[in-house]
């Protein structure tokens with residue numbers, strides 16, 4: 437497996453606290469895959485993400501981007517931020533201007549792109565994200581799902597090599613979640629690697645092709661969904677549930693499961709049941 441991003445034994449403690457938020461964290465984000473980072477509240481997912489774009493600097497250990505150690509010098513962090521796009525959990529932290537059009541074009545303007553290209557790229561991404569009709573609507577009038585889309589558009593317009601999403605489906609209803617996942621899959625099919633932090637084990641199971649599990653600032657499990665979710669007892673001890681589909685699958689009689697891989701989505705599961 438080739439890693440696009442790798443943490444080697446990084447530790448970090450927030451000023452004024454008495455415990456490490458990241459503790460000798462080592463993990464690998466594979467190139468071009470859809471990676472889910474799971475772990476309960478406070479396990480260090482967001483803190484790790486903030487290290488990847490240089491908002492925090494590890495007290496110990498190193499981070500490697502495409503095989504080279506990240507130096508925390510100003511120019512290299514600026515370069516890194518053009519290649520790694522981080523979408524925060526709370527869009528309010530990300531959106532700074534008044535309308536989707538202004539906000540999405542801001543990053544391009546900052547990067548010194550010509551006005552004509554800014555207009556073209558902004559219009560294209562707003563259209564892809566279904567936001568064209570809202571492009572001049574004041575951001576404070578948008579729904580949370582719409583704001584999340586604007587934040588994602590603002591990152592995507594910069595054409596990052598790796599997209600990092602912190603709990604992108606948090607507080608979205610099922611329909612908005614489904615739309616967002618379909619959009620992410622379309623983006624992934626254009627060759628952009630993705631990392632998503634999520635508490636939702638059902639989503640991690642159906643969406644990701646690589647899973648990392650964090651606990652108390654360390655990565656305690658990493659591998660394919662089959663490998664990680666095959667360790668139900670360990671997940672249980674970490675306070676994480678097995679995905680519902682896998683649980684249901686395991687309750688089917690053995691002769692039904694024999695020689696078959698567990699279905700990863702509801703449609704595949706329904707097909708299997710219909711055959712019974």
Ligand SMILES: Nc1ncnc2c1ncn2[C@@H]1O[C@H](COP(=O)(O)OP(=O)(O)OP(=O)(O)O)[C@@H](O)[C@H]1O
Pocket residue numbers: 450451453456457475476477478479480481482483484
């Ligand atoms: N600004 C901060 N100041 C002090 N401690 C912090 C700060 N942000 C996070 N922490 C602590 O660092 C640890 C890791 O938190 P972090 O937000 O990275 O976890 P997380 O896995 O992203 O959690 P969640 O799933 O709730 O978003 C927690 O113990 C948290 O209390």
